Amino acid sequence: MNPNKSIIFKLWLYMIILTVVTLLFSGLILSSVFEDFYFNIRQNEMINEGQQLITLILQGVEPLELLDISKFINAHAVVVDRQGLIKASSNILKFKGMAMDGKEFSEVLRGNIVIHKGLMPQFDAAMLTVALPIKTEGGVMGALILYSPMESIQNSIWQIRRLILLAAAGAVIMATALSFVLSKTVSRPLVEMKKVAEGMAKGDFEGRVSVSSQDEIGTLAKTINYLSDALKNNINALSQEKEQLKNVLLSMTDGVITFDADSRLIMANPQARDMLRVEMDDEGKEGFKVLYPLLDRVRETKKPLQEELKLDGRIISVRLAPLMDEGLNLWGMVAVLQDVTRARKLEHLRREFVGNVSHELRTPLSYLQGYTEALLDGMVEDPEEKKKYLNIILDETLRLRRMVNELLDLSQIESGHLHLKKEKISLKNLIERVVKKLTPLSQKKGIKISTEFEELPLVMADEDRIEQVMINLIDNAMRYDEGSGEIRIKARKSEGGVIVSVKDNGPGIPEDELPFIWERFYKVDKARTRKTGGTGLGLAIVKNIIEVHGGKVWAKNCAEGGTGFYFSLPEDTPE
Structure with a gap:
């Protein structure tokens, strides 16, 4: 099976992509949240510790002593005056000059707490800096600046990120297995529907989709089964009608031919092919071309017509009718052929019979009248001559009687009597x-x-x-x-x-x-x-x-x- 065409593969792939994207997005958010959380905790700790140190400084404790205490709070401490010059610093922090840039220091002198995260050139490391103003009744006299390395916070954050990545990997593995099982479960009825549909396309309507769920897939399965039954019944009905039509066409003595609107042959029953001398395996283009002029006339007029064609000594009656759709557009034509050779011959025979019978009756009647008149008028006196005339009269009478008897016999036989x-x-x-x-x-x-x-x-x-x-x-x-x-x-x-x-x-x-x-x-x-x-x-x-x-x-x-x-x-x- 081609993976690109497999719904199981596609469902599995889409679920994995969705899971990975969701976990990646969630991991980034969680990582950012935990990072902000840890920094906020550390900032608050440093602010609280710095305020305690400032309180002690304002109570008269020497700054140098307090700064030595800063090593126990995991931070470097610096005390600066209003000019930003360092007055005291922790033992581990030895540098002179400005402890922070002028803009941030100006903010501290206004009485605000300044927090800064970033690389500190003095330490050549990333630091979390918290600057707190030292306030007296006369105003801000300086500032306490605490520096805490960010490495420990970042290590904690990386540990959390590692845990998030491991959890995401596990979730992806579980999602892969679950999504594969789910995709198989969802796609199984769809695959069955596909097989049933392919069978229906090949004429097999016995297949059924066995889905017991009541969701949309179950409804679709029931619809497929209903469609299969409906198509089976309709096709059986059409097949019966087609077979009936075929039997009717085969049992007809007349030939029936149907053409499309362009005079292309659609169907011709054996009687029509026999009348036109067209073989069953022949497309009939040559055999049916005798009808093309009539088809052209029907196409032009869109009206029925009837003509008689003479083919190989036979007389074929052709009745053509147009086939119109609901919009009165011509979509085909039907031709009914009838071999009327025998009927025309019999009709001709009947016409000749009138003449023949008239002749056959007139001749003996003429003899009878002539010889009888001759005898009655006394024109024949010789006994031998009279006998000759009488014999002629007898022969003609017998001839008439024989003719009448034949007519009576034939009439009696044909009437079944x-x-x-x-x-x-x-x-x-x-x-x-x-x-x-x-x-x-x-x-x-x-x-x-x-x-x-x-x-x-x-x-x-x-x-x-x-x-x-x-x-x-x-x-x-x-x-x-x-x-x-x-x-x-x-x-x-x-x-x-x-x-x-x-x-x-x-x-x-x-x-x-x-x-x-x-x-x-x-x-x-x-x-x-x-x-x-x-x-x-x-x-x-x-x-x-x-x-x-x-x-x-x-x-x-x-x-x-x-x-x-x-x-x-x-x-x-x-x-």
């Missing part, structure tokens, strides 16, 4: 029977029908409806066969059922048309269909019948030419 009579049937026998029934028609067209069977299980199905499926598929194959071709029928066992295929020798179906051939009224070649007949309902009926039985239908072009139509049936379809 088709009642199946299921029983166990042999597809092999059913297919052979249908082929035998259609053989005369195929021979007339010069088409050969071949069959291939593997060992087939029995299936639960409505025999009449499956026969209708086979007739529609074979009839469809004969319509589009180029002539002198072959229709190949194959039935084989598959997992859980059977698969039947009907392959023709026709020109094939464009790949982009294959998904729509099972739709109602759909015809690949409109001109060719009018020539060959048919309403475009046969394959739609096939698809619905097979799906009602629980099977599937599909188609694909064959490598050798022509198209293969397939359907599957389960072995045992539930009722």
Whole structure:
């Protein structure tokens, strides 16, 4: 751990600095106080002793005798007259002239006690000097000056200072230990809070700060724990909402893309990437650039718009809407994509169906009207000719009936009103029977029908409806066969059922048309269909019948030419 970043070290250092500064300041003050205290005591002692000596001098005692006494008071004594000249001095003090400077002596002559601390040249040492005036009835006649060495006082003061320093050192050592313990105690919950906060930043909200104190640190710890719980609940709620939104976006059939205000991609669901052919690991700058002109328009107008784009033969409906904040500032845009290719194709098919049905109905009705009017008007007298007209009328009537029956069957199947009579049937026998029934028609067209069977299980199905499926598929194959071709029928066992295929020798179906051939009224070649007949309902009926039985239908072009139509049936379809 870096000491400069450790709160324990900082608290310990600050406490030590505070303790040292406090003790140093206190020591200086105490040292000064004790120094002043000792000097005051010594000054008072010297003043009292000097006054006693002056009293004795004024009572008539010889000054020299009194000065000899001064050696017992640990001071040097000097008696001076009003001119400052020395009249007597202690035995240990032998000098002549002025005993003190003129300014201080003038103060003594005014009757004041003068105290001086400092170096005395006469002694070549620091002295405490006390000068007391000798007063009589006539005024100040002189002065008694006492000199006491400061060395003894200073030694006492240094002893006190040494004791203060030793006490301060001990206090620093104790403060160091106590401050370290205190800093550890104070910082421990802070370190725990740091660990919990780091865990919260990483998404771990299980950590707790265990502090039982009721002070500010305890309150902060409780707040951290509350914050952890609140963040956990909020993040869980956001995660659930995000997961719900993700599931919604994934389950949608539409593509959803969001951009920021600068048209940078924020999010795109897989459906949108699939529509625009953008890989999941691709940033999509190239794939989404087709939307940039629309995004620019929305950014400029700040209004929703809807456009249709043609991409690789598909029609994509794009609905764009701006995303505004409370201040009506644009912060993003959302695009909803929908592949409407199938819808547009079906819409086109429905429009064509009106024309196709009109044509298919008008042609037989025209025949019926024309030949019937000819017979009623007696324009045909030859019996053979009448029979020919009647046969034409019958064929067209049957054609109309077949068309109506197909429409009714498809309507009944799609409305769910088709009642199946299921029983166990042999597809092999059913297919052979249908082929035998259609053989005369195929021979007339010069088409050969071949069959291939593997060992087939029995299936639960409505025999009449499956026969209708086979007739529609074979009839469809004969319509589009180029002539002198072959229709190949194959039935084989598959997992859980059977698969039947009907392959023709026709020109094939464009790949982009294959998904729509099972739709109602759909015809690949409109001109060719009018020539060959048919309403475009046969394959739609096939698809619905097979799906009602629980099977599937599909188609694909064959490598050798022509198209293969397939359907599957389960072995045992539930009722």
